[in-house]
Amino acid sequence: MQKINNKTATIFDVADKAGVSRGTVDRVIYGRGRVSQETRSKVQKAIEELNYSANSNASILASKKEYDFACLIPEFKKGDYWEEMNNGFLSAAQDYSSYSINLTIHHYDQQDVLSFIRESNKILAAKPAGVIMNTVFREEVTGFCRKLEDENIPYAFVDNKIDELDYTLYYGVDPYKSGALGAWLLTNRTNPEEVALVRLLRDPRRKADPNRPRRHGFSDYIEDFFPKCKIHTLFIDPDNPERIYSTLESFFSQHPTVRHIAMTNSRVYLLGDYLRRHPSPDRLVVGFDDLEKNLACLKEGIIDSLVTRHIPMQAYNALTSFAECVIRNKRPEHKNHFVHMDILTQMNLDNY
Amino acid sequence: MQKINNKTATIFDVADKAGVSRGTVDRVIYGRGRVSQETRSKVQKAIEELNYSANSNASILASKKEYDFACLIPEFKKGDYWEEMNNGFLSAAQDYSSYSINLTIHHYDQQDVLSFIRESNKILAAKPAGVIMNTVFREEVTGFCRKLEDENIPYAFVDNKIDELDYTLYYGVDPYKSGALGAWLLTNRTNPEEVALVRLLRDPRRKADPNRPRRHGFSDYIEDFFPKCKIHTLFIDPDNPERIYSTLESFFSQHPTVRHIAMTNSRVYLLGDYLRRHPSPDRLVVGFDDLEKNLACLKEGIIDSLVTRHIPMQAYNALTSFAECVIRNKRPEHKNHFVHMDILTQMNLDNY
């Protein structure tokens, strides 16, 4: 029989035991003022002996501070990857309502560096308590973070990170490893001679290529384990369903032996139409991220597995941990949080 | 740009708007006393218009109630499945320290019905605010729950449940489905003619067989998809490593063609010694639950995959949600929480 008993000492008990006032106890705990060395150690001793820890309900209630947080993430359409992130942030902010934190989410266009700069300037002007962002435009993110550091505003990264910067916190998967996991899922117990890697055709002026590490994780795995395997790369236009269909059709009629297909970005559902109309029992398709539409393809059985993590939960945890750090004015125990990569198949889809 | 602003109306605002006192507002919210129909609707209107919701920090702080919870789960040795559960409960209780909940964990011997009855009587005598338990001894659990109902003490189940009973909450995986997922993992992309299902030799007087649904999920899958596949069942003695070794050795020398091996209980690590000393590149081994020792076997590469869920998290969530229900005196939105089944392989083991 084990017992957990939650009777806790109050700041009053500590003050009594140390023979000082509550104000002084508060000062030594939070380093808020000048306390003599002697009193300080008396108080610390009392805290230790009573195993005191503050009642967070009382302290949050009493503290009238408000915290403004800013998010800077890509804009999205319904069903997109970043919509899920956005939802995670929103619900984190909502759940923290008792802590009086305010959240402003800024969206930029991934194709347009200027929109990033514009939004980041808005954030600087608003002087928030903390900023949380992803890092598609390496150079511009770096510039922005330097300015934040100048203003003493802490910042955190989600999804990807820039190691050189002094961020408070990072939440994301290891993209390289996730790519390798996808390759493993695709090839495990098979011996592929060819695989098709489908990529998105995107504006060539675009600076960002956020999927590169994942793609490399994927192709390195294939090259390491199946050195003779040929990787066919083909590009589809995400905004033109008919062209996707014809692109795939012409590719697969030219390469009828290709049975392993992967997409390392989050939009494997774009293949759905083609796959549905060209059923093939021994084809294997692997994608990434648990977008609604991807899950539907999994359920339908036209794709085989998905590598993902719980996207909204990742955003939720990132914001709440970061807020915790900012509010309590401390660094986290672990700076980098690599979240677990989930494997999703038809068999374990139900309660995700 | 989206904004979440956490300025919320207080009970004062509601009272003002409705032209009543705070006490009355409290009465209508929690149904604590007699309020005239007229005042009631005025207050409800004000609440709605102001979109009021109570500040939980303040309410928890003001409410001096203490809540005693009891857990009733199997005893365990270090590294066992139930140790992880236990840890989940402990950390949930610890994290809830501001809410003044006390937790007493009672352990019984899974081989010994009497120990279950003894502990359950202790719990009845202590009259806790709520009880959380698993359900190995069907009959005795039912009897216990009836008595709890007589005393108006709510109870929750983890891991397995008895559908006929009026439990408040259940957290667990769907064991049948998890068995099927294990079978899928074992056989996917292969065409097995024989599989070995290893079971634990246990005291025959023992009433409980908690793994039955999982085992059936496993074998039904095999029978459905591979009707010609022969399932060899063999029993090992968990307390006798040498005998395990010899049992396996003699089995596999008699059945050298068996390459698919599964264990539907949580102790697949028991096979480790044999597997390690008899390496075989085309053997496939699947187990369940993320015990440390199982994870070590995965890492080492002697088993292939594990079906699991985050055990301590399941316990944590179960206790916190249940406590929430009991403290707020309400039923949960969803009674049954089927937690997601994770697939663990060497490739996604790292950040679990």
Next chain:
DNA sequence: GTGAAAGCGCTAACAT
């Protein structure tokens, strides 16, 4: 039925 008021344990501003 309803209102008034005393805390809950803490923070922060004000005294000393």
Next chain:
DNA sequence: ATGTTAGCGCTTTCAC
């Protein structure tokens, strides 16, 4: 450098 005190938003008891 240290003590005092007025709240924070709510629960709960007591009075009317």
